[in-house]
Amino acid sequence: MDARPHIFDLDPDQLRQHIQAWGLPAYRAxxxxxxxxxxxVVEPDLMANISKADRDLLAARLxxxxxxxxxxxxxxxxxxxLLVRWGGSGEDRAAENTPPDIGPRSECVMIPSPVRVGAAHTGGETDRDSRSRKTACISSQVGCPVGCRFCASGLGGLEVNLTAGQIVEQVWQLTRLAGVDRITHVVFMGMGEPLANFENVIRAVHTLTAPWxxxxxxxRVTISTVGLPAQIRRLADVQLPVTLAISLHAxxxxxxxxxxxxAQHVSIDQLTDAGQYYFQRTGREVTFEYTLLRGVNDRPEHARQLATLANPLRANVNLIRYNEITGLPYHRPASDDVHQFQAVLRAAGVNTHIRASRGRDIAAACGQLRHEADHAAPAALNQARS
Ligand code: SF4
Structure with a gap:
């Protein structure tokens, strides 16, 4: 077990304290x-304005x-x-003789926006912003304690909470991919229930958004929760102007x-009450995420019921076409049904979008890559950076 502090876990004050304790000047932080x-850059050897002796010390201590x-x-x-295994980089594992198959694994995804010249954009962004938009979809936990029946992430329950540093490092891992200069948006929609790992998620958001x-x-940060009303209120009180997405799905x-x-323990009324509190406290409109499952929740009467929930909150509704997962009994809805569902919502005055299906030719659904890696090695996988 590597006891050295993880650099992505440290804020400037903490890093300065370590660095001074090791006898280096504070400005090194x-x-x-x-x-x-x-x-x-995370390779100390490439940090050209730091002396060789100090670079060696930093590499040994951090x-x-x-x-x-x-x-x-x-x-x-x-x-x-990316499927990321936690508990040591490739180099550290080699140095410590730690086998590469030890440690919990989580997923993160980089989603580039399609070029949209001349299109209006939400959030007051310019067209230049929309052309360079790159969204990181990151995980807050390994596995998930919620266990939604249509999702691969929760199949084995919760394995472990990710640390704040591991959450932040996912954004760095995605930033280093070819063709990515910088990540512009972050969504906590990967594995896990972010509000069940509250402190680490909030610390990570501070690092992601800090000028340093x-x-x-x-x-441009969205926290998605399946529903912990008390934690939604707590998030509102933290007064970070992040977007709250409530994963309603029904x-x-x-x-x-x-x-x-x-949902056995939390009603939709409790969730919408907490959403109302969030809206009043932060002034930020709430989004409902709604995964459409064929024949389960995609009927026009379901859209009418959903509109009665969204309208009092002025909630935006994101419709997500289900990506099928091997071994689970749910199916992707027909395109006509999706558009009819959206039309019913729009007729009722609800602001709604159908989220574009991205990455359909890879294991796009949350938890799917880890699930597939556990059960079979699909031929299309690139073994990269391993
Ligand atoms: S959909 Fe989200 S909350 Fe539900 S099991 Fe999957 S990761 Fe967890």
Missing amino acids: DQVLQWLYQRH RFTDGHVTQHQVATDGVQK GFGISAR PNDDIRRQLIPW
Whole structure:
């Protein structure tokens, strides 16, 4: 077990304290943070404005990366997905004789926006922004305690919470991919329930948005929760202007309880009350995420019920076409049904979008890559950076 502090876990004050305790000048901390977050360099040997002796000491005392990329998929539409094993980089594992198959694994995805010249964009962004938009979809836990019946991530339950540093490092891992200069948006929609790992997620958001960190606008960070009303209120009180997405996935409690085990304990009314609190406290509109499952929750009457939930909250609704997962009994809805569902919502005055299906030729669904890696090695996988 590597006891060295993980650099992505440290804020400037903490790093300065370590560095001074090791006998180095405090300004070394600022230099290291600039290399890390501005230039995305984690190799001490490349930190050219730091003396060789100090670089060697930093390399010996700090863990610069904790993740080891074991699989890397590239889709034809530019989406890239990584399976990351935690507990030591490739070099550290080799030095310590740690086998590459030891340690929990989580997924993260880089989603580039398609070029949209002349198109209006949400959030007040310019067209230049939309052309260079690159979204990191990251995990907050390994596995998931919620166990939604249509999702691969929760199949084995929760394995472990990711640390704040491991959450931040995923953004760095994605930033280093070919064709990615910088990540512009972050969504906590990978593995795990972010609000069940509250402190680490909030610490990670601070690093992602800090001027000394990745400097991503908090308005471009989305935290998605399947529903912990008390934690939604707590998030509102933290007063970070992040977007809250409530993963509703059902228009009523009966269907929700069939799909989401935690819905036995939390009603939709409790969730929408917490969403209302979030909206009032932060002024940020709430989004409902709704995965359409053929024949389960995709009927026009379900859309009408959903509209009665969304309208009082002025919630936006993101419709997600289900990506099928081997071994699970749910199916992707027909395109006509998806568009009819959207039309019913729009007729009821709900702002709604169908999320584009990206990365369909790789294991696009949350938890799918880890699931497939556990059960078979698909021929299309690129073994990269392993
Ligand atoms: S859909 Fe989200 S909350 Fe549900 S099991 Fe999957 S990762 Fe967990």
